[in-house]
Amino acid sequence: MKALDVFHMLPGYAAPTVARSETRGGRMRLAPSSLYVGCALAKLAVLEDIDTVNSLTARDDYNIGVSSAFSTRFTSLGGTLLPSVTFASGEQTYTNQIKAAFSSHAERTLLAAYPATASTIVTEWAVSGRPGTWFLGPALRTEVLIANIPKGSLDGFLGVSPSLSLRSECHVAGEAEETVDCTTGNAAAFIGHFSRRWDGEAPLPAAHFYYDGVVLLAMGLVYAQATTGAIPSSGYELQKIIRELNSPDHDAASWRDMKAAMAKLRAGIPLRYAGAAAEYEFDDYGASKHDFMQRWTIDGDAFVDLTPVPVECAFRQ
Known part of the structure; x- marks a missing residue:
């Protein structure tokens, strides 16, 4: 597409990142990149007073990117990264990977995977006694996950996903600018x-x-x-x-x-x-700028929105 100078709109969560030096073709990325997600997860961990984290991550570009950004940003904020585990999607069982991930006794373990695989992992984790506690990646905010796990097994665990509030609907408060209040009318x-x-x-x-x-x-x-x-x-x-x-x-x-x-x-x-998801502003390379990520939890068979998390990282997408 770049060689043919073709325009490429990228609305999906797991879309490729936008290169920094393209003069042919044209990519525009609308949703927050994996770097935004990882940054917000690290900020969430700090707000929750968590000192140690690790991850259980699917070996695909997007989820590896989320996990890597989360780990890098969390350690830069003074936290400790414990040994993490990766896996290939589509396996019959993930018992060994679950055991290895939670043997580190991290205060939070990021589950970075797509819903079909994550539902198997969560079910096996629940059967094994529910060791540890999860952070949930943005791809897991879907009813497909809730419908395929033991009811209530993820209640109270936190995740982040792209905020759908307009910038004008959000207000940052507090001396440290850590409190975000957003309406959702749009x-x-x-x-x-x-x-x-x-x-x-x-x-x-x-x-x-x-x-x-x-x-x-x-x-x-x-x-x-x-x-x-x-x-x-x-x-x-x-x-x-x-x-x-x-x-x-x-x-x-x-x-x-x-x-x-x-x-x-x-x-x-x-x-x-x-728009329906954001008031758009793009950097010089076509990546949409994002100030907040939506924090959420699960209650039974429903997702519940909590206060958003500010994105404070300086990075390339």
């Missing part, structure tokens, strides 16, 4: 909109980013046509247009009123996008 409105169109079915959290990806593309194409008279032939040029549209200096266009937004874009008026 996300709730999108869920209602989606459900009315899909027979009452609520969207998965990641679906918010996919919706936004389509709208960002449309806005970029319409604005390019209005200002240059042509659709961009270069993926890099389209990426640049979308980045520039989403400057904080521009007025916001809400997903709730795209008809009016498109009319302004066709008149050559630049607008940034306040």
